[in-house]
Amino acid sequence: MSSATDLYQQIILEHSRRPLHFGTLPDATHVCSADNPLCGDSFRVVLRVDGSIICEAAFEGAGCAISKASASLMCDAIIGQSTDDFEQRFRHFQATVTSAVDAPPLDHMGPLAAFSGLARFPARIKCAMLCWNAARSALNPYPSATDPVI
Amino acid sequence: MNRFIDNLRRQFPCLGIPVNGQRLAWLDTASTALKPDCVIDAIADYYRCCPANVHRGIHRLSEMATARYEASRQSVRKFINATSTDEIVFTSGTTESINIVAGSAGQHWLQAGDDVLISELEHHANIVPWQFLRDRLGIRLRSIPMDRQGDITPDALRQQLSPRTRLVALTAVSNAIGTELPLSELIPIAHAAGAKVLIDAAQAAACVPLDVQALDCDFLAFSGHKLFGPTGIGVLYGKAAWLDEMPPFKGGGDMIKSVTLEHTEFNDLPYKFEAGSPNIAGAIGLGRAIEFVNEIGFEAIMHHENRLTKTALQALSSIRGVTLVGTPTQRRNIISFTLDGVHPHDAGTLLDEDGVAIRAGHHCAQPLMQRFGLPGTIRASFSIYNNDEDIEQLVRSINRIIRIFE
Numbered sequence: 001m002s003s004a005t006d007l008y009q010q011i012i013l014e015h016s017r018r019p020l021h022f023g024t025l026p027d028a029t030h031v032c033s034a035d036n037p038l039c040g041d042s043f044r045v046v047l048r049v050d051g052s053i054i055c056e057a058a059f060e061g062a063g064c065a066i067s068k069a070s071a072s073l074m075c076d077a078i079i080g081q082s083t084d085d086f087e088q089r090f091r092h093f094q095a096t097v098t099s100a101v102d103a104p105p106l107d108h109m110g111p112l113a114a115f116s117g118l119a120r121f122p123a124r125i126k127c128a129m130l131c132w133n134a135a136r137s138a139l140n141p142y143p144s145a146t147d148p149v150i
Numbered sequence: 151m152n153r154f155i156d157n158l159r160r161q162f163p164c165l166g167i168p169v170n171g172q173r174l175a176w177l178d179t180a181s182t183a184l185k186p187d188c189v190i191d192a193i194a195d196y197y198r199c200c201p202a203n204v205h206r207g208i209h210r211l212s213e214m215a216t217a218r219y220e221a222s223r224q225s226v227r228k229f230i231n232a233t234s235t236d237e238i239v240f241t242s243g244t245t246e247s248i249n250i251v252a253g254s255a256g257q258h259w260l261q262a263g264d265d266v267l268i269s270e271l272e273h274h275a276n277i278v279p280w281q282f283l284r285d286r287l288g289i290r291l292r293s294i295p296m297d298r299q300g301d302i303t304p305d306a307l308r309q310q311l312s313p314r315t316r317l318v319a320l321t322a323v324s325n326a327i328g329t330e331l332p333l334s335e336l337i338p339i340a341h342a343a344g345a346k347v348l349i350d351a352a353q354a355a356a357c358v359p360l361d362v363q364a365l366d367c368d369f370l371a372f373s374g375h376k377l378f379g380p381t382g383i384g385v386l387y388g389k390a391a392w393l394d395e396m397p398p399f400k401g402g403g404d405m406i407k408s409v410t411l412e413h414t415e416f417n418d419l420p421y422k423f424e425a426g427s428p429n430i431a432g433a434i435g436l437g438r439a440i441e442f443v444n445e446i447g448f449e450a451i452m453h454h455e456n457r458l459t460k461t462a463l464q465a466l467s468s469i470r471g472v473t474l475v476g477t478p479t480q481r482r483n484i485i486s487f488t489l490d491g492v493h494p495h496d497a498g499t500l501l502d503e504d505g506v507a508i509r510a511g512h513h514c515a516q517p518l519m520q521r522f523g524l525p526g527t528i529r530a531s532f533s534i535y536n537n538d539e540d541i542e543q544l545v546r547s548i549n550r551i552i553r554i555f556e
């Protein structure tokens with residue numbers, strides 16, 4: 001994938017227009033807001049975690065197509081996963097959107113692979129990571145100093 | 151005119167370099183202007199021929215550097231029609247200029263309970279320094295609301311003035327929506343109320359002639375980089391009487407006459423405000439940029455920019471899905487708009503793919519965006535080196551984006 005037009009594939013546009021898991025959870029156990037003051041994007045990510053399993057995930061707020069689609073796809077990808085799985089997916093997604101070379105879309109990334117190619121748009125990486133970072137801080141409010149932060 | 155513009159365009163090397171394989175349509179002059187060869191050469195020439203410090207060498211190269219540096223100050227003086235070069239302080243830019251006034255004049259003239267008045271159109275550079283002062287001194291910071299079109303009217307100013315208003319700080323042209331404020335009406339009203347007036351001319355400097363004596367403003371700030379000059383250089387104009395009274399802002403070399411370990415005798419104007427080795431190349435580049443503007447002349451600049459802005463306004467307003475943000479009575483070279491269902495940043499990324507450089511976001515004017523209820527806008531701004539092709543490229547790209555998001 002190379003061009004900006006490629007980036008705005010149907011899947012990203014679809015999820016930005018009609019995001020999945022958009023809203024809140026009455027019995028959320030974890031909450032974190034995600035703001036990018038630079039562009040005014042502002043979301044709230046909520047999770048219901050039972051033991052080590054993320055049973056439900058949702059988000060609400062407003063932002064660009066990239067941030068919204070990323071949040072929608074993230075929620076969809078992490079529901080039913082363990083918090084350890086989340087961490088793995090987080091790292092994988094982060095590597096995908098930040099690697100300078102076009103990372104080959106990996107099978108188990110599923111629809112999240114739509115974001116490979118984002119690395120060519122450094123100004124937009126923050127958008128894609130916004131809700132991922134929020135979900136991660138919700139799960140782990142005191143990350144160790146060595147954790148990479150985008 | 152077309153030949154004239156083509157000729158000018160050739161003097162901007164950046165316009166000859168494709169972006170994403172496309173011809174570059176630089177519609178982001180309000181953020182920073184492109185630099186012509188003559189400015190780049192003047193800077194390179196200083197570094198090649200006389201890269202010495204100013205005001206402190208008795209050798210030939212320092213004399214040369216000093217002569218060029220001070221010639222630039224003279225160019226700036228003429229450019230804004232100040233009475234004396236004593237009134238021209240070189241700074242790092244508009245932001246520093248306003249901070250100097252807030253930090254020095256503020257400290258000197260203002261006390262708790264006094265009012266500083268800004269407008270709702272201000273850039274963060276003309277908001278945050280006053281908030282610092284509010285927190286430090288307990289002054290009140292008030293703002294003049296704009297009307298629905300995005301204008302600041304004399305009546306709106308009158309309504310916000312109080313007997314405690316000591317300073318009114320206004321932009322000359324809004325960087326976010328293009329409003330040109332009616333300064334020749336506003337400034338006398340502020341003065342009649344006993345307030346001093348600071349003008350943020352960051353946007354105005356490259357698109358309207360400035361005459362500080364005719365305006366009778368007390369302070370005026372602008373940046374070199376929006377005026378075809380380099381970054382890191384700017385100007386603070388202040389009436390000599392005020393600059394004389396004000397304490398220096400920064401301490402160091404060059405701003406002193408004599409120093410003992412206990413006491414410092416400050417230097418004369420304008421050096422009192424220029425502590426440390428200055429941005430010599432920047433000042434020289436700015437001087438050359440001003441000459442460049444003088445060679446073209448504001449008549450031609452305004453004629454061309456008005457025409458382009460009008461053409462773009464017409465073209466944009468005829469696209470379904472485009473909403474103009476702000477419809478000021480007197481607009482300069484800036485148009486802000488939104489695209490239905492498309493976030494400005496998504497539009498920015500796709501415009502960039504088509505070689506169109508615009509600014510997407512809040513334009514460092516968040517209070518203004520909040521008033522419009524928007525996270526941001528798409529902003530196109532026009533300069534002497536833009537042409538109809540740039541506007542066509544913009545319109546084509548916007549239509550393409552609308553199709554993608556349909």
Ligand SMILES: Cc1ncc(COP(=O)(O)O)c(C=O)c1O
Nearest residue numbers: 243244245273275325352353373
């Ligand atoms: C109206 C206005 N004021 C102040 C500034 C700040 O200028 P600088 O960043 O050069 O200090 C800008 C620049 O964007 C501006 O447009």
